[in-house]
Amino acid sequence: MSSLIPDSHLDLLHRPLYCHLATVSPAGRPQSNPMWVSWDGTHLRFTHTNTRRKYAQLQANPHLSISIVDPDNMTRYLEVRATVAEIVPDPTGAEYDALSQRYGRGPQIPPDAADRVIILAAPYHVTTRG
Amino acid sequence: MSSLIPDSHLDLLHRPLYCHLATVSPAGRPQSNPMWVSWDGTHLRFTHTNTRRKYAQLQANPHLSISIVDPDNMTRYLEVRATVAEIVPDPTGAEYDALSQRYGRGPQIPPDAADRVIILAAPYHVTTRG
Numbered sequence: 001m002s003s004l005i006p007d008s009h010l011d012l013l014h015r016p017l018y019c020h021l022a023t024v025s026p027a028g029r030p031q032s033n034p035m036w037v038s039w040d041g042t043h044l045r046f047t048h049t050n051t052r053r054k055y056a057q058l059q060a061n062p063h064l065s066i067s068i069v070d071p072d073n074m075t076r077y078l079e080v081r082a083t084v085a086e087i088v089p090d091p092t093g094a095e096y097d098a099l100s101q102r103y104g105r106g107p108q109i110p111p112d113a114a115d116r117v118i119i120l121a122a123p124y125h126v127t128t129r130g
Numbered sequence: 131m132s133s134l135i136p137d138s139h140l141d142l143l144h145r146p147l148y149c150h151l152a153t154v155s156p157a158g159r160p161q162s163n164p165m166w167v168s169w170d171g172t173h174l175r176f177t178h179t180n181t182r183r184k185y186a187q188l189q190a191n192p193h194l195s196i197s198i199v200d201p202d203n204m205t206r207y208l209e210v211r212a213t214v215a216e217i218v219p220d221p222t223g224a225e226y227d228a229l230s231q232r233y234g235r236g237p238q239i240p241p242d243a244a245d246r247v248i249i250l251a252a253p254y255h256v257t258t259r260g
Contacts, residue, residue: 018199018204020150020152020162020164020197020199021162022150022152022153022160022161022162022195023152023160024154024158024159024160028154028158028191028193029154029193029195029211030152030153030154030160030193030194030195030211031152031195031209031211032150032151032152032162032195032196032197032209033197033207033209034197034199034204034207061158063158063159063160064160065152065159065160065161065162066162067150067162067163067164069148069150069164071201074148074164074233077163077164079161079162079163081159081160081161103204
């Protein structure tokens with residue numbers, strides 16, 4: 001378990017809560033998108049495809065940040081800044097399927113499974129509140 | 131009303147939902163934070179102070195992005211990319227007070243009212259889903 005993520009806020013990564021993922025375009029402009037995420041004790045894990053713009057952006061600028069709010073207490077939140085450590089092909093869509101089940105949407109292999117990748121990101125800075 | 135924000139998703143700005151605000155540090159690294167926001171028909175409005183780092187960052191890089199998810203349908207969301215158009219002093223904390231009431235936290239003048247500013251941001255790109 002990374003000591004960067006305090007035990008007090010680990011539940012926000014363990015519960016199936018949407019994170020909001022911030023990335024930076026090549027022009028230096030931020031983007032923000034709700035995303036599925038999981039935490040394996042070392043890395044934030046996202047499912048993505050290698051055909052979309054955000055994938056290219058993360059290869060150009062591997063820094064990202066996520067924030068997650070506790071829906072039961074909106075003043076309680078976690079921000080994790082991280083760097084892409086590895087991008088792993090997921091041609092069977094297994095990670096997507098696992099995240100789909102985690103988020104209560106049932107088992108499903110995505111139609112774009114052949115292009116699926118797992119983005120693994122290593123935290124370097126954490127902020128918590130509440 | 132800005133034609134950039136489609137009527138179909140305007141409720142996400144009108145309801146008192148937290149946005150997640152993405153900004154970029156001088157080193158080109160993204161940050162993500164839950165924030166109060168309001169929409170006046172032309173600008174996104176945020177309350178902030180002129181003493182915090184994000185304020186300096188937004189002066190250096192005026193681009194920001196917010197995303198808001200519909201808590202009643204997590205696949206429905208709005209992303210608004212915007213540029214800081216104006217920063218207005220709010221030394222009585224009136225904007226903070228208005229946002230506090232909007233978000234159901236009652237009237238309150240913040241202790242740092244003297245340093246309060248209103249950040250007005252003009253949308254330039256909108257993405258919706260659901």
